[in-house]
Amino acid sequence: MKFVDKVQITVQSGSGGNGLVSFRREKYIPKGGPDGGDGGIGGNIVFETNHNLQSLMDLKLKKKYQAKNGEDGKSKNKTGLNGKDTIIKVPVGTQIYDSNKTLIVDLNQNHQKYIAAKGGKGGHGNSKLATSVNRAPFHAKKGEKTSALELILELKLIAEIGLVGAPNAGKSTLLKVLTNSNPKINNYPFTTLFPNLGTLNLNYKEVIIADIPGIIEGASKGKGLGQDFLRHIDRTKYILHLVTIQENIKDTFLEYTTITKEIENYKLSNISQKKKLILLTKSDLYNNDHINKTSELFLKNNLQTISISSFNKKGITSLVEHIKKILI
CATH class of the missing domain: 3.40.50.300 (P-loop containing nucleotide triphosphate hydrolases)
Structure with missing residues (x-):
């Protein structure tokens, strides 16, 4: 396989799920209070080293990585599921730079992990927004949106x-x-x-x-x-x-x-x-x-x-x- 020791990739963590506007509706309780759940947290972009890898070839072939978004909130005060993290495997000795070529992290240990982009926070459902003044809010918070990041990866092999x-x-x-x-x-x-x-x-x-x-x-x-x-x-x-x-x-x-x-x-x-x-x-x-x-x-x-x-x-x-x- 061809050896690659420098790549530029785009990563984006998952956005947070939206909070839900919902009201408790059960038999004999026609006008229950708000029960909209919070949105789930978006997935992270995580780099993890593996000493069995010796090249950045896989990242050369795939240059865009997107983590899963958090799910929207559910009724009955149920929080949406968190988005799944995206794990990017890299060789030991990988250095990560931002788009301005400023070093962010040097991954020089086996099984070392680094969160390059954190997932967005989930929005609050209307049950969290109730106050003494407004006990039945008809609005909820949107989940936190995330943006794409351009990263430059360089490999410096580690040998004695x-x-x-x-x-x-x-x-x-x-x-x-x-x-x-x-x-x-x-x-x-x-x-x-x-x-x-x-x-x-x-x-x-x-x-x-x-x-x-x-x-x-x-x-x-x-x-x-x-x-x-x-x-x-x-x-x-x-x-x-x-x-x-x-x-x-x-x-x-x-x-x-x-x-x-x-x-x-x-x-x-x-x-x-x-x-x-x-x-x-x-x-x-x-x-x-x-x-x-x-x-x-x-x-x-x-x-x-x-x-x-x-x-x-x-x-x-x-x-x-x-x-x-x-x-x-």
């Missing part, structure tokens, strides 16, 4: 580890090796067009890993896949930055600095506080001397690296042990 790097750096292959997931893998750039999630099973916990689509120079300004997926890095606790080992050692380091610059240009609020490790990928294509020289260049810039190959599994055990240490 994010895989970032240039297109074709080996992120999807590494995700498959670590988590046994099945992302699309081919030997050309932009194979991954949306974030993939996988679970690394350690002895004491499960670690969610997100494969962020490839970032290129100018991505923070909309080039390539643009800013659509940079926002997902903001949620990750730890970054594994994959850099392809190249024939020219300086080109390898240039790839790293280019991607790092794009992430920083996106102005993520806490990017500087995130811990990260650089993975030198496709090490099976080069000899140890070349790999060591590449690692030394990064070390001179105070950057820790691990060389890996998802093809022959070289360095994967060391990487998993490193992940265990940082998550303890």
